[in-house]
Amino acid sequence: SSLQYLRTTIEIRILMRMLAMVLILGMPFTHLLSIYAHDHQTVHQSSKFFSHLFAALSAGNLIGAFLGILVTKSGLKQASLFVYMIFGFCLSATAALLMTQYWEIVAMILLAGLFTSLSTNLLKGLIQSQSEEDMRGRIAGFTQLLAGLSTTSAGLAGFAVHHLANHEPSAYMAYETVQLALIGLLAALTLLSLPSILKSHIRI
Numbered sequence: 001s002s003l004q005y006l007r008t009t010i011e012i013r014i015l016m017r018m019l020a021m022v023l024i025l026g027m028p029f030t031h032l033l034s035i036y037a038h039d040h041q042t043v044h045q046s047s048k049f050f051s052h053l054f055a056a057l058s059a060g061n062l063i064g065a066f067l068g069i070l071v072t073k074s075g076l077k078q079a080s081l082f083v084y085m086i087f088g089f090c091l092s093a094t095a096a097l098l099m100t101q102y103w104e105i106v107a108m109i110l111l112a113g114l115f116t117s118l119s120t121n122l123l124k125g126l127i128q129s130q131s132e133e134d135m136r137g138r139i140a141g142f143t144q145l146l147a148g149l150s151t152t153s154a155g156l157a158g159f160a161v162h163h164l165a166n167h168e169p170s171a172y173m174a175y176e177t178v179q180l181a182l183i184g185l186l187a188a189l190t191l192l193s194l195p196s197i198l199k200s201h202i203r204i
Helices: 002-008 010-031 033-039 046-073 081-098 102-130 133-165 171-200
Strands: none
Touching (some): 010 102, 010 133, 033 171, 046 102, 081 171, 102 133
16 A cells, blocks of 8 residues: 555655655765775875764754755745755765865765755655655655665665776775766756656645
8 A cells, every 4th residue: 555655646756756866876975985085096194084074974964954944944845946955965976076175075075965964854854744644654664765775775886886996096986986977877867857846846
């Protein structure tokens, strides 16, 4: 009955698909951030760099959570806002991968944390509010399943990085290649989802 409910409820299906894209294609960037910190080509203080990156990521997550509260109370109610959030993550993550200046990278990681927190928290909340009362427990179970799949996708991405590292000049180049591929796919799928989001008239 849960799968039938998802198939017949267009709005929740659209939101669940967006959440799946962010968690499965976007979260490997943050899950594998330790590889980024350890193997970055132009930053040599790995322990200090590691602590700054994860502090920035946590700060971004916290700021995103507070901004999510403000968004729900503001006049920004169109679901197309999620597209901008996801593209914000894609741009900040891509910039972090390509930049070489220490504090510019830290700032981009903060923004990546902000946009992931903002998009995932709002999507989860909106999915619950759109669900019928007797289905909310089952729908919450599906969202948790997607969260579990994000760790699986991160594991597969890590395996791909390990495999490519044997053919790339450095482990960082392998990490960068895998992450750019995932982020590019996330951006493309989000763009393809835009027409269905606009037609659904979903409001935050």
